[in-house]
Amino acid sequence: MKILQILRRKLSSSQIRSTATPSLSLAFFYRQLHSSSNPASFGVAFDIDGVLLRGSNPIGGSPRALKRFYDDSGTLKVPYVFLTNGGGVPESKRAKELGSLLDVNILPLQVIQGHSPFKQLMRRFENELIVAVGKGEPAEVMSEYGFKNVLSIDEYASCFDNIDPLAQYKKWTDKLDGNQSSKSKHTALSNDPCSQRVAAVFVVSDSVDWSRDIQVLCDILRTGGLPGKEIAHQPPLFFANDDLAYQVFQC
Structure with missing residues (x-):
């Protein structure tokens, strides 16, 4: 009932x-x-x-x-x-x-x-710039909920030079960058996130590259949503599932 x-x-x-x-x-x-x-x-x-x-x-x-x-x-x-x-x-x-x-x-x-409750925050951040983190299609998830100004962390990080200090050691990212759609690149650049304040960050699912994402998140959170600027009030960070234990399949 x-x-x-x-x-x-x-x-x-x-x-x-x-x-x-x-x-x-x-x-x-x-x-x-x-x-x-x-x-x-x-x-x-x-x-x-x-x-x-x-x-x-x-x-x-x-x-x-x-x-x-x-x-x-x-x-x-x-x-x-x-x-x-x-x-x-x-x-x-x-x-x-x-x-x-x-x-x-x-x-x-x-x-x-895990991220379905994020729908309840749509009206609060509907037109604000938000960054979606995680594997799969995190930006598409948030867009379907009604958020109108969403960038995946891949798109957001690509707009900053040297934001990932370990990028030179990640050979797999060269292939990923080459396969990134021109539409995604255009979206990230046309929105000019460097000049927009990130209003909130949503960890939609497990990160694919925690070392980069933690660095980017720290930069966003410490500077009030404007990496490269002075320390300011931290924007909110929402986790859908903060579980770092993964199931192991036996051979």
Whole structure:
């Protein structure tokens, strides 16, 4: 019953704020819950890795088990969500991936990732320059939440000479720089982040290059969001998941 109450509140507030696609998806999900002749009074929150999937492979009969949450007509009988501390990709993309792997129709609002709560900060930083850190597509994640002035830390760091003191020892970055899209480079340069104050930093997922990212973050935080300037008030730093312990797969 608790999850149904949460969905009702989210539906009501979403309809008041906006008529955008997420609200329509939520309305569709809500209608499905109540179109069943015998709707459930409970919901289920699934972890993903190690519960339903191992990497990209379904575990046991997980696809078949999820289908039992639907009636013969395909209407959802039992509400469920995926709750994971992972992330790095937009919920819309993750929902498509999960739906393909588990052979069920999954809506983005059913996917709750480690960075999903960042949506609540959109109005506070909507038009401010923010830097998104992490593997995957951190800038795309924040843009999908509604943030309008987002740079990934790769784009931001590329606009400063010698901001990474260990860059000369990282041979793999030469290949990455060569593969970076011209669109990303143009975006980073046209926004001229050197002259804009970074209002906040969001660690969306695990960093790929902690030595560089820690240096860049220290420069941003110590100078009030303007690396190279004098020490100033620190902008906020938000972590989606500060977990540095990683699962090891046995050979």
